[in-house]
Amino acid sequence: MELYSVLCVLPLQNNRFNNRLTLPRVCFTLAGSNDDREQGGAFERTPNDRFERWGHAGAVWAPACVVPTPGDHRSGPGECQFVPPASRAQQEATSQVSGKSTSTRHRDCAWLVPGQLTTLIQERLPVPQRRRGGEYFLPDQFVKRPEENRMRSIKSRLMAGLASTAIVLAGAVAAQAETWKYAFEEAMTDVQGVYAQKFKEEVEANSDHEIQLFPFGTLGESADIMEQAQAGILQFVDQSPGFTGALIPEAQVFFVPYLLPAKSEDLGEFFRNSKAINEMFPELYAEQGLELLKMFPEGEVVMNTKDPVEKPEDLNEVKFRVMTNPLLVESYKAFGATPTPLPWGEVYGGLQTNIIQGQENPLFWVESTKMYEVTGAITLTGHNNFTTAVMANKDFYDGLSDEDKKVVQDAADAAFEHILEYQKGLSEESLAKIKEAKPEMTISDLTEEQRAPFKEAAAQVEAKFIEMTGDSGKKILDQMKEDLKAATQ
Template sequence: MSYQKFFATSAMALLLGTGSAMADTWRYAFEEAMEEVQGKFAQKFKEEIEANSDHEIQLFPFGTLGESDSIMEQTQSGILQFVDQSPGFTGALIPEAQVFFVPYLLPQDTATLATFFEDSKAINEMFPPLYAEQGLELLTMFPEGEVMMTTTEAVAGPEDLDEVKFRVMTNPLLVESYKAFGATPTPLPWGEVYGALQTGIIQGQENPAFYIESTKMYEVTDHITRTGHNNFTTAVMANKEFFDGLSDEDKSLVTNAIDAAFDYIIAYQEGLTDASLAKVMEAKPSMTITTLTEEQRAPFKATAASVEEEFLKIGGDQAGAILEQLKADLAAAQ
């Protein structure tokens, strides 16, 4: 058994052993470190819950309880009460959630994005029943920032991704998207990405700027390319049986805390991308950061239609309705 698996198993046993004795302690796991965007959201949520009730929130950042699949299983089984996880991983459970990986669907403007995520009928009305089928209460979705490619070789067009082994999350539509971009998509757990780049097993990966900086992806790549193809989306969920069993007062407590954390994290991200990129350049002045022109982006944008068609094939029974509603919601936000 690996050290990580041993640690995760031990932590799970501890949680199971203390659950009944700490009925007012709620456990919340997420996919990033405490000082990254999901961690900041979680800390604000914890602050709101504890300031307005006698409940306590225990936070478990990335790696504490295993990889993304582990924390989802623990949430579905009731070991955890809350989880923050990207649709990149929940797409296997909820195929419709893969819609967030159709390239060039989401805008980059943060104000538009905030309005969209807050008011979207697709997110607030159509997705919750799909999550409920998997034992999850969808509490909110929020953006984490413009997705950028980091690679060992410069990228100016799809031809530069030919034969490039590009790490992607274990998400079928993201795989199709990078195939359309010309790369060789390579699904890997996040814990293996740095080493795989360092040893040349893969030659690229994608993430928002803050994550590239905080996880030091710039140490094992040489180029950051802003293609404008996506904005990283994440979702906060609760175990549905737990949530349904809460009193009306506690349900309101949770939803109010989620609303406060949403407003906080949107404001927190103002200027974060530029600040993160500046830190990257300070740490590694030889790094190149390239924003593709509209002309350079055109071949990447041309792939969106084929990826959208693939989503309609693999995105579940409501794929068409959700895609149509998302587009209407985005138009309204703009």
């Protein structure tokens, strides 16, 4: 029986099953036995919970690498291919000459002996995007012992080998500047994009690291980028609690109607100093593998519909697009509409074909995405201000040095102040652009008297929030009310 430890490095690569990215990581694997060989190979669990086959060839069974092969959609990200050396001497000779397999089919495979590990890590790990083509399985050492000492020696050798390899790997990666990936839900010129660009500017000005930005649509919908952030594919993500509420029910508190002031200028102090936001929410986000860096407002939410809305009855039988947020569904039920969860990418077409007749968002977003082209009315009910949250993958953040943590937090703080300043007058400017582009658009800013029935309906939504979230949600709601009172006095 021959056993070996394997260091496997998996760069980002397209997953043909769901068009997402597989999880990149460094891992250690123990595999290989005569029984496995007789059955055609061993199996290794892949990060996306599928099994990839490990093959063998000839008298020496050794992994080389896994490379994507054309195949059909059933072949997944790639079939396992192996390039076995005729002997250990040939393996070492091949490594010393080129550091790669001589096979053209497997030109990205690398044979190496322990002494070459540091060089290979330094060459390939800091920039995995240059190796998107495949998944690398890199042999560290082979272990072979007499029958009577096999299990004891295997355990001691493997533990020592894995520990030493991990130390080398950690040192090599730490010594390199890194590229951090940051995805958000809007375009580069929208509020989240402006925040992200300032964050990037601050990080790059105060460290050797680089931030790579991914606006809406480049990596999928909001649910996709959240999955990628939790998996560690993305280091940072900006996502509204409207979507995060599915993971963290208490985050739906930001959708209790008439809880937050509609104007962003009234909210800066609240978001800076709120105990609920800065002390209570981070613990809840951490439970989901996320480090909450900053929350900030994006502007007053307006109803954007086919026909004017002046009272709840005007929403009767109106199919109103909402995010996949249980409390937001309850809100529009209370307002009299028929809430219809729909991915953002389908909203414009849904309005155009009358599948839905309304949606809500800040004015800058209605203007930026040209939703006014397929609707006829905008109603300012004052029922909410759109909130978003910037998060980091928890494992990534915890693994940063104290110096890098300070760089990240300072960048988040600087971007927060920048985005509050940027938003001054943004809603008015956006509304003016909409009026210019579509003069016939009906704009209704409801009076306090007209808003009263909506506020009455909001009471049942608050009760529903407490029912959904229990004591934890009630504590956060009560604390937010205290924080808002202190901020607006």
